[in-house]
Amino acid sequence: MLRKTQEYVDAYAEEGLRTLFCAERVLDPAEYAAWNAKAQAAKMEISNREEKVAAVDELIEVNLELVGATAIEDRLQDKVAETIQFMKAAGIKVWVLTGDKIETAVNIGFSAGLLDANMTQHMVQETEVKKLRELLDHTKERVDTTRGKQAIVVGGASLVVIDAHNDLREAFLGASDKVDVVLACRVSPKQKADIVNMIRH
Helix, strand or coil, X not given: CHHHHHHHHHXXXXXXXXXXXXXXXXXXXXXXXXXXXXXHHHHCCCCCHHHHHHHHHHHHCCCCEEEEEEEECCCCCCCHHHHHHHHHHCCCCXXXXXXXXXXXXXXXXXXXXXXXXXXXXXXXXXXXXXXXXXXXXXXXXXXXXXXXXXXXXXXXHHHHHHHCCHHHHHHHHHHHCCCCEEEEECCCHHHHHHHHHHHHC
């Protein structure tokens, strides 16, 4: 069932629909009470609250039973495409940070005029440090030698690794500086803030 549902979700994502898996798990009262105590404690933390809450959530989001999936169209707000085109025409480099899957984000990127058929896309989805370093070096070489408009599409999992290593961060930012668009997908709210800080520094 999971494999078939994944096929449907992937197909919907490629159409630009926002997708969501639905799953459930039945907890006995004692199990819930033990987890809830940890959850409430995490929410009261002063430092690194988001990470601690996420870690506690991961404790309970296991052994789930798939119920189904949903796919909805989330239309762009008025004038989004026109605004992006204006920014690009003015020479402003555009970064888009989204929680969407890569397939969905790319499709929306085309709808919004962020990406176009003549733009070279460089995909960065590796998470193993050595392979990611090689990929970023290769991407930078391609960026340097490719003519015309270019975009980097990067996954949130890759960005976590990039942000943890100075050399990877420098390689990524070096390549990003030379493209017209950077599309970061599957990023959490905290990651969005981290990416903004990374760019500023």
